[in-house]
Amino acid sequence: MRGFRDRTAIAGVGYTPFSRDSGVSTLTLAARAIRAALDDAGLTVADVDALATHRVGDSVPPWVVAPALGVPAVTWYLDQFGGGSVSHSVVAQAAMAVAAGVARTVVCYRAVNARSETRMGRAQGAAFDVQYQAPYGYFAPPQQFAMAARAHMNAYGTTHEQLGRIAVRQRAHAAKNERALKREPITLDEYLASRWIAEPLRLLDCCLETDGACAVVVTSRERARDLRRPPVLISGAAWGGGDSLFSGAGSAPGRATDLTVTEAARLAPRLYAMAGAGPEDIDVAELYDCFTYSVLVQLEDYGFCVKGEGGAYVESGGLPVNTHGGFLSEGYVHGINHIAEAVAQLRGTAGDRQVPGAEVALSTAQPGYVLAGTSALVLRSGR
Template sequence: MKFPLRDATAIAGVGCTEYSRQSGVSTLTLAVRAIQRALADAGLTERDVDGVACHRIADSADPAMVAQALGIREPTFVGDVFGGGSSCLAPLDAAGKAVATGQARCVVVWRALNARSGPRMSSAAAMPGLSSDAQYWLPYQHLSAPQQFAMFARAYMHKYGITAEDLGRVAINQRDNAVRNPRAMMRTPITMADYLGARWIAEPLRLFDCCLESDAAVALVITSAERSRDLRRTPVTITATAFGGGNQLTSNRHADITVSGAAAMAPRLYAAAGVGPEDIDVAEFYDAFTPLVPLQLADYGFCAPGEASSMIADGATRIGGRIPVNTHGGHLSEGYVHGLNHVVEAVHQLRGDCGERQVAGAEVALCTGQPGVSSGLTAATILKRAA
């Protein structure tokens, strides 16, 4: 089977704003700032851009506003993706295909949100607009994201004998990575005592099991792999992206809510990329909640189901281990920019410019969206450092 899009396009620049609890500016301003920084990183300007693509949940500046603010009068490609974390990689995929097929020469991709100072993403009031499943949850006052993922967490822990301490190691490891990341919101180390002593959010999920609510924006610059070689930074090619189904908690009749869509999708992703899990040097897993990390270690083939906790305990997922995970601190400790900040970190890792948190010799990275727990979709992408 031929894969004509494999490594045809590249991420030529990345940029981000400060991760904060109170940005003090609009999401339009956040988006433009991140895009300008990504363009400067690539050695390009707004005049080079002819395509725009974003991911949002009616909580951000729309592409038309951003294009106008950048001075792009007639974009040749516009992508506007609605949805939660399962959709976070869709604008990256769409931008790459637009460039590869000649619809655009240079597309900026972004996610901007004031999720802490603005409408709170975790609030129950925000959930009915995200899913038609909400009609089944509302009578039981079961609406917020922590409540939904708590159901999965309890079932997953019961099935595989996972303990609170196992989840605590995920949070502690990622906080250790964030300590070495100047962008991270949370840079104070935590201990197991800190983790176990934290308040409940939705049992069995404690405070440190849950991702941060952040005000921030991140942006990517997508162009052809050929053109990227002449730009400022080491290009990172988009090797493959794949999409798959997922498990909505109430609507699609999954017999086992601990089985995610990522497990079925991963073989297609690896086939499209021409690599396997043994070739991945760093994994940036979507980590809205700690149980999603061990789940994805198994789903993406790094261990057998049920073995992820011992793998984490043995240090395999730490920097210097067999497969470093969420080297920036992830959503749990760096900030929550709905998955795209994981792509920014992967690019930095593949360029080799992460300083003391750098994974030695990193050439291939896996970035994932929400693995399809409590949603009907999932997606992931594999990136490579250009030769």
């Protein structure tokens, strides 16, 4: 199960500012984040031979970005249709391309005007499963995750206060992050006073609508060591799935549907086996936080606590999670900004929010409630 463990590395990360109105196109956002990531790595556009992204019709594909940037020749590209569930598979597949020798320098990016242009989660589109949701007015992600969160509450006694602690803690991290859209600390009482979006989820349970872009540079381990920044090794990468909220989340042959189990529970053993690590080895986790509940359920499904004890684990403090403030407070760039934060932590360059001695990080995608799949990375310091 070693796969391409530690054969590739993230050598650069780049951001645009996060805002509620970027004032520019998604192409411009993508180009700016890519150039920032290349500069961080000490590379130029002339070094790029591959591009990778994921999108849901709300951004620009590599075959538009490449000529706009002036990339001399593209030997490999990935234009993956899909939401947050595939966000980490983009970087994983870039690493696989580098390890296989079909690309040398891959820039993975996500650009989105999710507030000012294409509102994320708006009830629209003609996906195959909409016909089953439409009669019930069951369209938007807050409704969908609310169903799973309620199931967890009913099964295990998970409380609003436990979800609130996630929001409060992540805002405290964001207060130390100059990129974050929301830096003003919040209290648990303020969380509980925030308005309902879809019970049991309140406003402060939900991620931010954000305009912005983020990019990471993937290359070989050997080459990364000669570049500007300390390399962060891609030790484990896994993606896949089978069931979604609409097709039987948590189901398996001989087992009834269980909305409290996500695809992450099935992915985690493969991920850890490839990385040669387990949950006990993880120093910091950047867990996909479209909603507070997705953090809680992933703490269980990635093995940091047993099923049903996620709420108690959150109350106890536990592992440092979403040290940049996450999608709840930094901004929602659909997955890649989690990877970039993990890189900062493993480089030791996260400033006031640095986790002391961080050597191994887990970064994850949407755990599979909406799209029938998920993806995740285990990253390791190459310093």
